[in-house]
Amino acid sequence: MWLILHSCLLLSCNYISVALTAISGTCKLQGHFKLNGMYQDADFIIGGLFEVQYLKAFGGLSFKTEPKLPHCELFYMTSFQQAQTMVFAINEINNNPSLLPNITLGYQIYDNCLRLGVAFRGATALVSGTEETISDLNCKGPPPVIGIIGDPGSTHSIAISSVLGLFRMPMISYYATCSCLSDRKKYPSFFRTIPSDAFQVRAMIQILSHFGWTWVGLLYSDDDYGINAAQSFHQNVQQFGGCVAFSEILPNDNNHKEIERIVGVIQGATANVVVVFSTSSYLMPVIDEMLLKNVTGRQWIASEAWATSPVLLAQRFKSVLGGTLGIAIRRGEIQGLGNFLLSIRPDNNSQNNMVRIFWENVFGCHFDTEGREGTEICSGQEDLSNTDTPYTDISELRASYNVYKAVYALAHALHGLMKCEEGSGPFIGNSCADKTNLKPWQLVHYLQKVNFTTGFGDHVTFDKNGDALAIYDVLNWQPSADGSVVVRTVGVVDEGAETGKVLTLNEEAIYWNFETNKPQRSVCSESCPPGTRRATRKGLPVCCFDCLPCADGEISNTTDATECIACPTDFWSNPVKDHCIPKEVEFLSYGDPLGISLTTVALLGTCFCALVIVIFAHYRKSPVVRSNNSELSFLLLLSLKLCFLCVLLFIGQPQLWTCQLRHAVFGISFVLCISSILVKTMVVIAVFKSSRPEGKGAMKWFGAAQQRCTVLVLTALQVVICAIWLSTASPTPHKNSKYIRSIIVYECAIGSVAGFSMLLGYIGLLAAVSFLLAFLARNLPDNFNEAKFITFSMLIFCAVWISFVPAYVSSPGKYAVAVEIFAILASSFGLLVAIFAPKCYIIILHPERNTKKAIMGRATQKK
Structure with missing residues (x-):
């Protein structure tokens, strides 16, 4: 809107000025504003806009006569102090030999009456001047002021800067804070000493x-x-x-x-x-x-x-x-300002009527007696030090301090421009500004680079948007x-x-206006402690929320966390859910009660095997031992001992070597055991058949060499299966969190299901064949009753391992290992007790029955 208005005014002025120039050869000012202000002439003039009075009325409006000039009342002492601070800063600069030497600054200050219309008129008067005629035929030339201090209002500054920005006229506001004024494209020459x-x-x-x-x-x-x-x-x-x-x-x-x-x-x-x-x-x-x-x-x-x-x-x-x-x-603090404020006196200059208005408001007197009969006349020498007004109060210099900094910023920019040396300037061709025909945009360039410190110790500079x-x-x-x-x-x-x-x-x-004399709480929802997360309530701002506990395995270690953080793989959330702790590692250890129990049973089984071996070795020439194939009995006892000992590989933290050995030793030991039983069963059947006339040649196929060879071949097949399994997909230690997410189950991954199945399947095949042969030979005469014991032992073995499969699959973690160990121990004890307990019973408790005659006698009685 302001751009359109300005364009229309500019076109109208150009048209009028051209017409007037053609007639009279001079440019004539088309209007004159009556504004309250203060003026001092010098080499360079700085303009100022201040809110000194309040516009009470514009006067009557009529379409027949020209509107009356506005009438301003209600004098603001604080704002007048700000205007006088600008005058003080200019005088201080003029007396400073190191800043702008040999150059004097003047001022033209206007009152905006707190109204945009008046402020715009004042800005126009500052930019175009108040001379009635201009001799320059082109109506051009340097502006009367080099820059403007003000306006204090954001709305005023927006309107004025929109027009002044077209000519790059610098404007430094000391009180306009609207962040919109930081837009450098819209307001290229606007600066301010107050933050936005x-x-x-x-x-x-x-x-x-x-x-x-x-x-x-x-x-x-x-x-x-x-x-x-x-x-x-x-x-x-x-x-x-x-x-x-x-x-x-x-x-x-x-x-x-x-x-x-x-x-x-x-x-x-x-x-x-x-x-x-x-x-x-x-x-x-x-x-x-x-x-x-x-x-x-x-x-x-x-x-x-x-x-x-x-x-x-x-x-x-x-x-x-x-x-x-x-x-x-x-x-801020400005040295000497207090004395300066008390030293001002009114004069008769029409351009300085603002001081006269101030004097009349402070002392209740007047200078013009016309129409004011009976009113005290001002002498101009009244003592301001005896007055108590905001004007003389310099204890809280805030806006006035910003005015002070604004004047000095403009002075430092002009100083930088004046000391520029040709050939090292910032403009095209390293040129400097024309000091006799100063362009506003050139001063804007130096103003953007201002950098100084006030006497109060505050640093003054502007960012790329002109903000302090x-x-x-x-x-x-x-x-x-x-x-x-x-x-x-x-x-x-x-x-x-x-x-x-x-x-x-x-x-x-700090003073708190509450009974507790403490700051109040002002929250929609109390903060969520660590271990919880915020869940926004539907339809309410994000500050209104519920605190939900983090899920298992997740934590929040900060207050008001919006999301819970998942713990690393090997960690789990503590009960409070505010930090991650290492997961409990679970495996069947030697210190575990279950591990201790199984280890004890395995060692007992090993000891029993050793005891039976000692008994059989001591009574190796007795009929009971000799009639039951002592060589295979010793081999069977040795394999059972290995079965008991292999349990120790299943207990303790899994290692690569234990994972590889546990199933291999287990598989080979049981095959050695079952193959020995199978050969014993076959020998029993062969002996029975050889006792009959039609089977006299049966034993030639089951001599000692054939027995050893059969056991060796059957065991070698299991060794081959284990070798292939370990070489292709070897079992390895594995951390498993699938059973319980909060616990790491340290177990041996079998590597290949097919390999493990073949290992168990081969054992099961041998056990099934042994059971079948022993079952068929169960009705042999008493002197060949080994088949009955083998049948019973194989029945126990098969029952244990058939029940093992579902129990193993359904058992989690270390209990799966315990099930496997239990199956090994149960089947081993079943074989040991079923086959060797009756023989040890006769050898130890009934030695009278450990004779060939007793054994043969029972057979004769049977017949």
Whole structure:
């Protein structure tokens, strides 16, 4: 809109100026604004726009006559102090021999009356000048001012910068904070010595984050400042885990119903902290309504626009606004400013009427007696030191300090431009600016590179967007001894701090307006402790959540974790689910009660075998031993001993060699055992047949050599099976978490199911053949009753191993190993007891029956 307006004005001015030039040969100013201001001539003029008075009325509007000029009233002492600070800074620079030597600076300052129309007129007057005619036929030339300090309002700065930016006229605001002004494409020549709202929002979020206030309400004014600040707050608040409980626009027309509704929202909300981006004029009706309804107990966070507002510091607001935390632009100290403010005197220059208006407001006198009979006349020599006004108060120099820095920034930029040497300049062909015909865009270039430190110790520079370094004071509204409310500095927010600590607070100095004298909690949901995760409630902001415990095998080791982290493969979550611990490694160990029991039984079985061997060796010539094929008996006892001992390979932490040996030794030992029994069975049958006439030649096929060879061949087949299995898919140690996820079962992976099946199948085949042959020979005469014992032993063996398969498959972890060991021990004891117990019984307890006659006698009696 401003661009279109400016284009229309520019075209109109060009047309009029061309017409007038053709007639009179001069350019003539088409309008003149009556503005209150201050002026001082010099080599270079700096413009200024300040909010010194308030525009009360424009006067009557009519389409028949030209509108009357606006009438400004309500003089603001603080704003006039800011304007005088600009004058003081210029005088200080003129007296500084090291800054702009031999060059003097002047000023042209206008009052904007807090209205955009007046501010725009003032800016136009600063850029185009106030001379009635211009002799330059092209209506061109350097502008009357080299730059403008101001405007303080964001809305004003947006409008003015939109036009000044077309000509690259530098403008340095000391109070406009709208983050939209950081757009370099729209406002290429705008700078500011106050941080933008983007920095202000981050500073306020630093305070919220420090106290853990994640559930906050938001109020903002219905203007550029409030709307842009609220947008920035919404965009940044979630970065620290915060949420906005409610967001309300403060009306600018004192709509009572709307104000009542907003107070009702504040009263009904669960948020105990309210952030406000507004000026005091917007906020005051809401605070009045809260006082009327006795709505207290809220912690207010004030933006810089009202953090130091004297209007809201009234004692009647203490119950509502006491303890407010706010941020304010950096407070500074300016040496000599106090004496300068007291030294000003009015003069008769029409361009300096702002000083006369100030004098009349302070002392209640006037300089023009026309129409003011009976009013005291000002002498101009009244003593300002006896007055108590915000104008003379230099204890809280905030906006004035920013004005001071803005003037010095412009002076340093001009100084850099003036000391440029030809051939080393920054412009095309290493040229410098024309010092006699200064272009505004050239000064913008140097202003962008300004870098200096004030006498107060603050560093002044601008980033690529023209924004100053972000630094704020943290303020606290505290009651004083007389019952009034005073503002005290309790911390600082400095994004450029060398320590890296952005927020520094003196918490002991903070006053809390609550019975506990402690900061209130303001959260939608309490923080989730480690071991849980946040689960957002459907339809509510992310700050409203439930805390769900992490699943087994997952942890969260931080507060308010959004996701649980899965533990590494060999780790598991502890009971609290806040850190991972190594998984329990389970295997059948020698220290385990089950392992101890099985080891004991295996060793007992080995001892029994050894005992039987000793007995048989001692009575090897007795009929009982000799009649039962002593050589095969010893071989069988040896193989059973190996069966008992192979159990020890199944106990203990699996190693590669134990995994490879356990099944190989087990398989070979049992084949040796079963093949010995099979040969014994075949020998029994052959002996029986050889005792009959038709079978006298049967024994020639079952001599000692044939027996050994048969056992060797049958065992060799199992050795071959084991060799193939171990060479192709050898069993290896394996960490298995499939049975129980929280436990690592250390076991031997069989490697090849086919290999393991062939090993067991071959044993089962031999056992089945032995059982079948023994069963067929069960009715032989008593002197050949070995077949009965073999039948019984094979019955036990087959029953054990048939039941082993389902029990092994269904048993988890170490219990599968225990089942296999049990099967080995049970079958081994079955063979040992069924075959050798009857013989040992006769040898030890009934030696009278251990004779050939007794054995043959029983056979004769049987016949």
